[in-house]
Amino acid sequence: xxxxxxxxxxxxxxxxxxxxxxxxxxxxxxxxxxxxxxxxxxxxxxxxxxxxxxxxxxxxxxxxxxxxxxxxxxxxxxx
Numbered sequence: 001x002x003x004x005x006x007x008x009x010x011x012x013x014x015x016x017x018x019x020x021x022x023x024x025x026x027x028x029x030x031x032x033x034x035x036x037x038x039x040x041x042x043x044x045x046x047x048x049x050x051x052x053x054x055x056x057x058x059x060x061x062x063x064x065x066x067x068x069x070x071x072x073x074x075x076x077x078x079x
Contacts, residue, residue: 003079
């Protein structure tokens, strides 16, 4: 129980100190990326299709790995 209390205190402290500000350049870069993706999707670009395919494959394999090792790591995560 003490371990959980310590963990909760650490989380609360981390939340208090983690204030981040998004700069103008970051906003521009993010908007450019989103617009490029949306433009490629609308124009049926083959690169967009490949990107989507491999992104989906990556997510699928990540889920499989997490499912395989979840039972072993759940008890370790609680400690």
